[in-house]
Amino acid sequence: MIDTNSTAVYCKNVTKTYGVGNTQVHALSGVDLEVNSGELMMLVGPSGSGKTTLISIVAGVLDRDGGECVVFGHDFMRMNPNERTEYRGRNIGFVFQMFNLVPALTAAENVAVPLLINRVRRREAVERAREMLNRVGLGDRTTSLPKELSGGQQQRVAIARAMLHNPKLIVCDEPTSALDHETGYKVMELLREMVVGADCAFIVVTHDERIFEFADRIAKMDDGRIISVENLQRNFSDK
């Protein structure tokens, strides 16, 4: 039974297969996962274990083949493409490995994109984006283009972008892998602060063992399955 008050993501026996015939690959072979609001869940595991496929399904950018996956009480498979897109726009934030900031836009404009997608007026969106950049310590770089920012700064901008429209779920794909250790650590500190400040769920896909300490729980994946879930919440609370 799903507790819709605290359960952000509920996956049961989720399967996904790529290709057909001899080239068929079982990316997910019955994944069970539950992520709660206010929780930072890390998905770890070797390459090809199905981490990215799982967050793609959870974020509603990829269809599953079987099983059940409910995000805040909504099943993407029961939505039409427009409803799904709109739901993503309102409720899900993304942080990517390579930041994926639009090169032609300033930091503030990049951060403002989710609000613009949700039809907020540009002036208001950019104003709120500036405030968010202040929160992530980049208040003096609002007019900088991505190429004028360091990797760590770009990832902070990406985090600000993911947070601006107050999504219920934020999915992060390898957020520190393109950063050096110190910068990656600072980025995770920032993410952690955001988790504390916002009542939303974080799912972070990572290989980087050095940031495991920031997780509330760590789900280990292998061969398209979750093989263990480790609870680390106490460690972080002690910090």
Place this chain on the structure above:
Amino acid sequence: MNYIALKMLMGNRAKYIGMIVGLTFASLLITQQASIFMGLMTRTYGFLTDTSFPDIWVMDPKVQYIDDLKPLKETESLRVRGVEGVAWAVPMYKGLLKARLRDGTFQTCIVVGLDDETLIGGPPVMLKGQLADLRSSDAVIVDSVGAVGKLAKVLPDGKRKALDIGDTMELNDHRAVVAGICKVQRTFQSQPVVYTTFSRATVFAPRERKLMSFVLVKAKAGQDVYELCRRIRRITGLAAYTKDEFEMLTVRYFMKYTGIPINFGTTVVLGFIVGVAIAGQTFYNFTQDNIRYLGILKAMGASDFMLLRMILLQAAMVGAIGYGLGVGFATCMGFLSGHTELSFRLPWQLLCISAVAVMMICAISAVVSMWRVVRLEPAIVFKG
């Protein structure tokens, strides 16, 4: 999102400029070549434009265009005059005669013989002298371009001097005295135009049994000219056209029997293809460059409609700039060539056609890119 679309467009300077250059070139090629074509077609009936006073032109039924001269008996003008609804009808001679220049060379001229009494059909603008001066002995009026150019006198030192009032020339071994200089529309073959009286023109012209080229007719007030044309045809058995009909007959002939439309049409089509190839390819590459970001926008909640609108806006933006520049350059070229032999006519309809062509280029470019975006999987955002 429109703002984002435009910033993405202008952020990629090389492709932005590439697309504009492609569209400018296409727009320039389409507009300029079509304008020259229009200019040439206008020249084919330039003589009709100059002779705007009559309502109806009567001629041999086999005449296919303005320079296709099939002489009539002079008595035909009397028959036409007798048709009900005709206010007046006067004869006109038009023919190609050789003028012998002072240096002994020959130059073919278009000689126009006007009704001796009324001088109807004379040049529209007199620069020197008066039309009535044609009543002087051996008088002719020469067009200004011919006077300065092909009919100019060659002085002993080799310099050329424009023909002026009082100068003499030989037309088919007959003495002619310049009594005036006029301004006329450029003709298709760019030959000098020499006006004289009908009777004098028949003296200049080689002996033939029939020498009248046209009968110029004015309809009585309130008379429907098309109805009058039909009546003249029925009664006289001759062809009768309004000025507009005769212009179209001439244009149709040149369109059908000369390679001009094909030559210019090929260039115009080439301009269109070049536009599609350069602008389309660059626009597609631009979209390809941004496909990852479009995927991210899609993942972040941008609908297909929103993304398609962005692409259309980008295409419209480069299209508008390219069209404006292309048409601007074409207009400048036309303006600069105003006093040369180059024929150039740019009516507003041509601007519209050019705009539609550029819009089509942009639409084709955008559709290819839009197809790519619609098929774009948002899951691309998590691919390395």
